[in-house]
Amino acid sequence: MSKRFSSKPFAACVAPCALAAALLCASIAHAGSTAPAPVISNKISDVAARLASPPSDARPMMRWWWFGPAVNNAELEREIRAMKAGGFGGFEIQPVYPMELDDPARGIKNVPYLSPEFLDSVSFANRTGRANGMRVDITLGSGWPYGGPHISAQNAAARLRLATSELPANATSFALPAIMSGEKLIATFVGEGSGKDFDATRLQMVQPEKGSNGRATLKPAATPRVVVFYVATRTGQQVKRAALNAEGFVMDHLSHNAVDHHLKVVAEPLLKAFGDEPPYAVFSDSLEVYGTDWTDNFLDEFKKRRGYDLTPHLPAIFSGKGEDAGAVRHDWALTQTELVNERYLTRIDDWAKKHNTQFRSQTYGEPPVSMSSNRLVALPEGEGPQFRAFSFTRLATSAGHLYGRPVISAETWTWLNSPAFSATPLDMKAEADRMLLEGVNLFVGHGWPYTPPGTLEPGYGFYAAAVFNDHNPWWNVMPEVTSYLTRMSYLMRQGEPANQVAVLLPNDDAYAELAPGKVSLSAALHKYVTPELTAQILDCGHNLDYVDAESILGLGVRHPVLVMPRVTRLSPEVMAKLADYVKGGGKIIAVGSTPSLAPGFVDAKRISEQVAQASKALFASGANVMQVADDASVGPALKAMLAPDLQLSANVSDVGFVRRKLADADIYFIANTSNHDVSATADVGAKRKAAAWLDPDSGKLSRATLPADLKLAPYESRVLVLSDAPLAADVAKRTAAPAVLADLSQDWKVSFPGQAKPVAMKQLRSWTDDESTRYFSGEAVYSKEVKLNASQLAGNRVVLDFGHGTALATTPKVPSGMRAMLESPLREAAQVYVNGKRAGAVWHPPYRVDVTPLLTSGTNKIEVRVANLGLNTLAGHALPDYRLLSLRYGERFKPQDTELIAPRPSGMLGPVKLVGEKIQ
Structure with a gap:
């Protein structure tokens, strides 16, 4: 049988904050859906009342890969219960490629996608998930993008x-x-x-x-x-990573016939499998319809929408040559956006509402959807942790902020610390914090591989992802990891978003540059929203949202400052909105150029003259409008226009923040994204009567004065709470430098599973140093006794300190995705017990546990249960040979970065100390 690593049931690990009495919570309902509304509060007392046990809808989810599909009900139920025990709030069913050939002896049978057997499994998973209080989502297809054997050549992309x-x-x-x-x-x-x-x-x-x-x-x-x-x-593109009998052409996302046919053949049977309990949401992955730029009635639709025949201009579309080529390309690409909006996004969102569910969509890629296209779906989702550069995630969060979507998810941990089974809990936090800084408040983990019983450990892994199931030894701290993610997700939903700076996405300029072969706004906007531009804004003490011409026309500009990066094409209608914005007190910084061109082709000369005149008037209207030469000049201009929202005295680029504004409070999430300590003073733009630090792991408040001393360990995060009412915060202060009460770096007894007696470890070292444990993946128990006298404990807060960890160079190549550039002194996580009672978990810096209440005068037993990576066991045996599988089904995947599979250092590496801090 497969070896798995058990864990205690999920429970929040904090005590309630003692604030004012709870007031009525304000909720934002999901329009057109029977799904429960997320709990959104506008009072800090309501928020505090829920910190001990945040709503379950804030718990992270898992993308659950069903390989084959070849699943059985007993294992489905076991894995659902494991997810719940680990603190996950739900799962998304994603059927993908077969992992093994049929094997009756092991009960492995790959069944066709949408077959009765498969649909029965979907039904069972839904019933079981709901019975366990879990959210259940499903993708409307297998693999991605949507398509399959039902898509004929006439309906293909x-x-x-x-x-x-x-x-x-x-x-x-x-x-x-x-x-x-x-x-x-x-x-x-x-x-x-x-x-x-x-x-x-x-x-x-x-x-x-x-x-x-x-x-x-x-x-x-x-x-x-x-x-x-x-x-x-x-295009001929085939569905990527398709399950058995889900192979085929990718559908034409610009064709209502193709979309309707897909909904009838694939989506309807899936929904029927859910019976009278529809999924919380149906899902679409990132739009990766490579090379698409046409549909059967494109010329008719183009003429109807743009007012002229595209046919004579086709050479300009391909060559980009000619005076009017940019304008024609603009109109050609814009028409694609309108068609995918109407025929794909709106159509599926309407279908979802009709079936009492919601559409969750990663709305970026090809065809060229825009930031405002996210308004057409109930649940926008992002992907990518690039918080200091142009980001697909920020497309989703910005749209959520603008168009009133309180819950904004992100596919998280894709390609984290490759190869599979290399990712650590700290890696999870490092990427999740970057997502939070971009405005994400629900994590969809990528992901959880279904693994049949009897599979050689560490079990299945998706070809392009980390693994976060209970085959991972460090599953022993997963409840603490998910508790942190849940609490931060809940906090980052409260009140309203409070970003002060908007960046105008130059969609019209980007449309004019797009060419056949890759028609993608999200791929083209990097050249406008550069890393330098983003850094200039962040390092001035601000966070930011994106806006586009469509949102400005519909909503105006709500941010105090608008940055326009190299914008030349805008409609007169948008220019009029910008003029109104400045008259109302708004401020604009134009980078490199100002608008002077009509967006499209028809009547372009006359409209360009209007745009140029409106632009000239706007940028001559006073001090609230400024033009700067380049990205490097944005910072000084922004400082002159707007006071910082969060001002740090040092290490600006390593620390990010995001603010939520409540009626009576402001909540700042602050994260150190680097592998070194940060020490600075912090002041904030929001003004309230009281301030306190909230510890994200414990939920405890400690008094803060502004400017505040901000000390952050590598990858540490904190929450600053500002309130109009007094905060019941801990005012205890350390009165002396920490003192080492006992050095515990030597003479431990280490017990490995299956060994007759503990190993005496005089000097702490990696398990991989010994041949017998080099390929061991699991949990080992370190035990030691330490004598303390009453004087050592009196007036002290005592912490068990495991060391600082080792910072890695920030420039080595990470094969795929990202990782935390820090090696832990505990590889990779631990549970700490003192005198038989649990003191806490250790999985991210600072690597310390408060053990004060568990220590006694005399002899104390310290027990540290350390868990490492599943990678070590994987490195100890030959990798699977997929030759026969590929001959049977075709090569549907290639495992990533397998040349890097090798045992990683494991265990408690030290130094380990008991440290006393005098407290008054």
Whole structure:
């Protein structure tokens, strides 16, 4: 049987904060859904009352990979109960590729996707999850993007391709391109040149006479020419990581016929499996419909929306040459955004509401969805921890802030510390904190691999992800990890977002630069919202949201300062909104250029003149409007316009923050994102009567004065609470420097599972130093006795200190994703017991546990239960040979970074000390 690592049931690990009496909570309901509303409070007393046990909807979720699918009910139930015990609030069912061939002896049978057997498993998982108080989501497909065997060539993702035929001088006929199923010849152009060298601006559209022999005729010319064909075709992209019988074309996301067919064939059977208890949400992964830029009735839709025929301008779309090419490309790409908005996002969101569920969507990628496209889905989701650069996650959180979506999730820990089974609890925190800084308040972990009983440890792993299930030895601290994530998620939902700076995404400029092959706004905006620009804003003591032309037209600008990075194309209507914004006291910083061009093609000259005039007037309107030369000049301009929201005296770039504003309080989440200590003073822009630090792990408050001393260990986070009412905070202060009461770095007894007697470890060392434990993954128990006298305990707060850890260089290559650049003195997590009673868990800096109430005068027994990585066991045996699996099903995955699989240092490495701190 598989060895797994048990854990105590999930429970929040804090005591309630003693604040004022609880007041009525304000909730924001999910429109059109039977799902429970998230608990949103506008009073600090309400927040404090729930800190001991935050609402379950704030608990992190797990993406649950069903490989094959080949699952059985007994293991499904066991894994659901394990998730709950670990503190997870729900799961998303994601069927993916087979991991093994059928094996009757082990009960492994890959069943077809959407088969009765598969749907029965979905039904069972839903019933069992709900019976255990879990949220249940499901993706409306297998793998990603949506598609499968039901998608014909006519409904497959489409694109426009270019083909050429060279004509010698005096030629009177040419071969037409072969038009296959799902294709259509859109237009034919002729001009001077060759297939590899022609001037697209001088091509002439023709209507040649077509014969029955696959050739067409045209008038001869004295010079060689080229015929250029524009053919509507299909990308041919196949669903990525598909389950058995889910293989096939990716669907056309710009076609209502394709979307409706997918909903009928795939989504309807899935929802029926849920019976009268629909999923909390249905899910769509990131839009990775590579190469798509067309759909069957694109020309008709383009003319209806843009007011002219695109056909004569097709050469400009491909070449980008000609005076009007940018404007035409803008209109071509914008039309794709409108179609994916209407035919995919809105259609599925409406379908979800009709079926009493919600649509959760990662709305970025290809086709070119915009930030404001997120308004069309109930639950926007981001991906990526790049809080100091352009971020897909910030697209989702900004839309949530603008359009009133109180819960904003993120796919988290994708590719974390590759290869699989290398990720640590500290890695989880390091990335999660960056997500919180971007505005995320629900974590969807990536992920949890279903593993059949009897599988060689450490079990299955998804090809491109870390593993967060109970096959991980450090599962022993998972309840503490999820407790932290739950509490911070809950806090970051309260009140309203309070970012002070908005950055205008230059969508119209980006549209004008897009070309066939990769039509993606989110991929193009990096050049405008640069890391330097983002850093300038953050390092001035502000956090930021994105806005776009669409949100400005619909909502105006609500932030005190708007930054416009190299914006040249804007409509007169948006310019008018900006003028109103400045008249109302808003401030603008334009970087590098000011608007001067119409966004699109029709009547562009007249509209450009309007834009240029409006821009000239706006930037001559006074001190509230400023133009700077480059990104490096944004910081000084911003400082002149707006006082910092959080001002630090030092280490600005290593510390991030995000603020939530309540009616009677402000909550600042502050995180050190670096691998070194930070010591600074902190002052805030929000003014309240009282201030306190809230410890994210314990929930305890300690008195703060502003400016406050801010001391953060590597990757440590804290919460600053400002309140109009007095805060019942601990006012105890340390009166003397910490003193070492006992050095415990030597002479431990270490018990490994299955060993007859403990190992005497005179000097602390890694388990990998010994041949017998080099490939051991699991939990070992360190025990030691220490004598203390009454004078050592009197008036002291006593902590068990495991050391500082070792900072790594910040520049070594991380194969995939990110990791914390710090090696723990405990590899990788521990539970601490004193005299038989649990003192606490150790899994992130500072590596200390308060043991004061458990110590007695005399002999004390210290027990540290240390757990390492599953990677060590994986390194001790040969990796699976997937040759037969690939021959049977095709190569659907390649395990990542397997050359890096090797045992990692494990155990308690020291130094270990009992430290006393005099407290009054």
